[in-house]
Amino acid sequence: MTELILSEITRMGPGHCIIGIEKAAERCRSLRPLPRWGHAWPKTFPPQRGDRLQFCLSEVFPTKPHLEDRPSTGVRGNPGRVPEEELVRCLRQAEVADRLKDLFGCPVTPRRRGHNVCTEPGQGNRSICGCDFLNLSLQLLGTEVRGKLVLPSGETLHDLPLVDRDWNEFIEVARTEIRGANQVQRLNRFLTSRVPDILASDPKRFVRIGLSRPFDGGCWLMLDSLFPLPQRAWLEQLK
Helix, strand or coil: EEEEEEEEEECCCEEEEEEEEECCCCCCCEEEECCCCCCEECCCCCCCCCCEEEEEEHHHHHCCCCCEEEEEEEEEEEEEECHHHHHHHHCCCCEEEECCCHCCCCCCEEECCCCEECCCCCCCCCCCCEEEEEEEEEEEEECEEEEEEEEECCCCEEEECCEEEEHHHHHHHHHHHHCCHHHHHHHHHHHHHHHHHHHHHCCCCCCEECCCCECCCCEEEEEEEEEEECCCCHHHHHH
């Protein structure tokens, strides 16, 4: 039986992808428990980030870059949870990088229009990595939320899809809270100006960047987790 601290719950098509942190003596590592079929857990998956979960995991030979994949028979136990501060401490002891080329141990390539980046399928030593950031802003584009992230190296990642479940749910609630005209414009002003200030003042600020499953010729970078997790009290600034 393997105990993991649930660190990621990300939107993946009709379901959710989850990742957990396995604590060791000096370091931590990320593992991705897979459901019995496919890669996505149902949207009704009840645990929350920070929950300590027990899984029966199988040893496999996963395909690069998703070397964290482990088939499971489902959650076998839930012995408690850890606070957000401890979860972020564990993430800082796991896979981390400060530069774009070190995120996944392979080259990353911009899209033709200059936004987003991908790796070639079959390359890379991992598919999830954490990092600090100098600046981060979000923007609602149609039905998707995209992030602009400045790494500690000064490199900028544009147009990263935000797949963090908690942040997406927060933004959906925020949109319903806005009354009157220009709802999208007002929400985007909040995401591009106030949210960066909130993040910059929080010692827990940290991101985890993940790689998608191969599609459209590559594995695309995504904003898997953004800490601190959103607080409903922030919505008062929209009124």
